[in-house]
Amino acid sequence: MTQFHLPAGSRYRDVPGRSHPAPAGAQRVREFRIYRWDPESGQKPRIDRFEIDLDACGPMVLDALLKIKNEIDPTLTFRRSCREGICGSCAMNIDGVNALACTCAIADIRGAVRIFPLPHLAVTKDLVPDLAHFYAQYAAVEPWLKTRTPPPPDRECLQSPADQERVDRPSACILCACCSTSCPSYWWNSDRYLGPAALMAAYRWVVDTRDEAQGERLDALEDPFRLYRCHTIMNCVAACPKDLNPARVIADLKRRVGDRQH
Amino acid sequence: MTVNPRPLSPHLQVYRFFPAMAVSILHRASGVFLSLASLLLVYWLLAVANGPDAYAAASQILASLPGRLVIAAAVIAFWYHLLAGLRHLLLDAGIGFDLPVARRIGFAVVALAVLAAAATLAAAWRYLDWS
Numbered sequence: 001m002t003q004f005h006l007p008a009g010s011r012y013r014d015v016p017g018r019s020h021p022a023p024a025g026a027q028r029v030r031e032f033r034i035y036r037w038d039p040e041s042g043q044k045p046r047i048d049r050f051e052i053d054l055d056a057c058g059p060m061v062l063d064a065l066l067k068i069k070n071e072i073d074p075t076l077t078f079r080r081s082c083r084e085g086i087c088g089s090c091a092m093n094i095d096g097v098n099a100l101a102c103t104c105a106i107a108d109i110r111g112a113v114r115i116f117p118l119p120h121l122a123v124t125k126d127l128v129p130d131l132a133h134f135y136a137q138y139a140a141v142e143p144w145l146k147t148r149t150p151p152p153p154d155r156e157c158l159q160s161p162a163d164q165e166r167v168d169r170p171s172a173c174i175l176c177a178c179c180s181t182s183c184p185s186y187w188w189n190s191d192r193y194l195g196p197a198a199l200m201a202a203y204r205w206v207v208d209t210r211d212e213a214q215g216e217r218l219d220a221l222e223d224p225f226r227l228y229r230c231h232t233i234m235n236c237v238a239a240c241p242k243d244l245n246p247a248r249v250i251a252d253l254k255r256r257v258g259d260r261q262h
Numbered sequence: 263m264t265v266n267p268r269p270l271s272p273h274l275q276v277y278r279f280f281p282a283m284a285v286s287i288l289h290r291a292s293g294v295f296l297s298l299a300s301l302l303l304v305y306w307l308l309a310v311a312n313g314p315d316a317y318a319a320a321s322q323i324l325a326s327l328p329g330r331l332v333i334a335a336a337v338i339a340f341w342y343h344l345l346a347g348l349r350h351l352l353l354d355a356g357i358g359f360d361l362p363v364a365r366r367i368g369f370a371v372v373a374l375a376v377l378a379a380a381a382t383l384a385a386a387w388r389y390l391d392w393s
Contacts, residue, residue, distance in 0.1 A: 010269035037269055045269050093271075096278030119273035129271055184283070187273050232353050234282045237361055248359035255354070 002188045012037075012045040019049045020072050026053035031112040032064055034076070037123050045123070048073070054106065061113065062090055062101035065127075078127040085241055088176030092127050093119055098178035098239040118177055120187040134177050137194050141202040141220075146213035163209040170204035170249065172242050173197065179236035179246050185229045192225035196236040196246030199227065203249045206256065218257050227253060282361075285368040289346040292339035299336040337382050342375035 006012075012035060022029040029051050037045035050068050057067050062080055069076045079089040083102045090101040093116040095109045106113060121129035151157045180186050180195035194202070202221060205211050221227040227250070236246040302324070309320030323329050349371050352358050358367045 004274055006270055006272060006275065009267060010272075012269075012272060035272070039268065093276055096276060114276065116276050117271040119271055119277060121271050122268040123271050124268065130268070182277070184274070231286055232282075232350070233286045234359070234361070234364055235277075235280060237359070237364075238280055245359055248356070251353060251356060251359065255356070 009044060012047055015044045015046040017046040017048040020051065020068075022051035022053055026051070026055070028054040030054050030064075030106060032068070033112050033114045034065075034068075034127070035116045036076075036126050038075070039125055049112075057106075059105055059107065060102055061094055061099075061104045061106055061109075061115070064106060064113070065090075065101055065115075076127075077125045086174060088174035088241075091118055091176040091178045091181075091241075092116065098182045100176060100178070100241045103241055118181040120190070121181060129181075131177055133190065134180060134195070134197070135175075137190075137198040138175060138201055141194065141198050141205070141217070142213075143201045143205060145205070145208065145211055146216075147210065148212050157210050159210055166207045166209070167204060169244060170200055170207070173200050173204070173244060174242060175201075176241060178239045178241055179244075182235040182239035183230075184233060184235070185231055189225060189229045193229035194221075194226050196230070196250065199230070199250050199253060200244065200246050203253055206253065215260065218253070218260050221253060222257050222261075227257065230254075281368050282364055285346060285349070285371060288342060288372075289350075292343040292346070295339045296336065296343055299332065299339070302332065302336075334379075334383055337386075338375065338379040341378040341382070342371070345371045345375050345378075 017033075017036065032050045032052055033047050034050065035045060036048050050064075050072060052064050052067060057064055060083075062083060065076065065078055065080070069078075078092070078101070080102065081087040081089040083090075085100050085103040088100065091098060092101055093099075094101060094104050095114055098118060101115075115127065117123050117127045117129045121131070121134075124130050147157070175197060177197060179200075180190070180197045183196060186193055186195040199221075202217060206214050206217050211217075230247070230250045232247055232251070234247045237248075240246065306320055306324065309316040324333065349358065349367055352367065358364050
């Protein structure tokens with residue numbers, strides 16, 4: 001059953017957060033409100049406030065998080081790696097929209113910067129959510145090349161530039177989970193709905209001209225929940241840090257599933 | 263060390279509201295409302311079939327102020343649901359997935375629904391028997 005409210009133990013306004021004021025003499029101060037939860041504290045989540053001197057901080061939200069971790073509170077926990085928008089590790093909810101902290105400029109946000117973990121997931125600690133289910137859904141679309149015909153003995157299985165172009169865009173997905181966890185339909189139905197990221201991955205193999213399991217792949221999606229829980233709310237399109245359009249891809253999959261039945 | 267059950271991260275509570283979200287949730291809400299309002303139509307048809315007395319009673323209820331308000335709401339919901347359904351038809355045809363286009367279609371659906379409902383209610387107003 002769809003539950004709009006957070007369970008009692010997940011509410012984040014019940015426990016007062018800690019405040020870390022800016023150092024004296026700071027000129028350009030910006031407040032960061034960050035979701036905190038420590039599994040060992042025995043407490044509910046809380047919101048901590050950090051005042052950051054932007055003159056002594058890099059331009060991106062990730063720079064501010066690193067500054068906080070290095071200089072103010074080393075217990076602040078978050079995932080990050082490449083700091084240039086290609087690994088997808090630092091996906092989180094920033095100023096109400098899912099984004100990568102490393103490609104999200106502090107200057108583009110007005111007022112206090114509110115940072116939460118990706119929505120509607122079990123929190124492991126602070127800004128780190130549990131993505132095991134998300135990855136399992138990726139695995140469920142069997143994201144590898146499937147062929148029946150053996151490759152020619154004298155050469156590789158060739159692909160034209162035009163054929164490769166069909167795959168280029170969907171393969172640009174970095175599996176950061178920004179799209180899936182922005183989707184209200186995924187929030188309420190993620191136990192059965194695959195979500196935009198996994199469907200984007202499915203599409204990537206459906207349009208690959210070398211793949212010979214297109215029919216099986218489409219049949220596996222033909223299900224009231226796996227594919228059709230997309231109601232074109234299009235939060236995924238607004239959230240994708242790689243400017244992909246999962247909503248259009250899902251509509252294309254729906255049409256292909258329909259075409260197969262006639 | 264006590265290990266708590268892990269909390270659920272905030273979702274509706276923190277997510278920014280996009281116009282496309284409103285178009286979608288209103289589509290569902292208007293659909294639910296229309297389903298309930300159709301019971302009113304069934305009631306009216308039953309009253310028609312049950313003879314002059316039942317019909318007079320039903321007319322009185324439907325013509326009361328709350329009755330008129332529910333009918334007006336149903337007219338708005340009808341037009342909105344119809345137009346938002348046409349939007350889904352466009353989407354199924356692959357049209358309207360670019361965010362600026364989606365935004366324009368969404369606003370057009372809301373504006374046209376309001377206009378069409380106003381026209382329908384104005385027409386009904388003229389031909390209603392107010393005696």
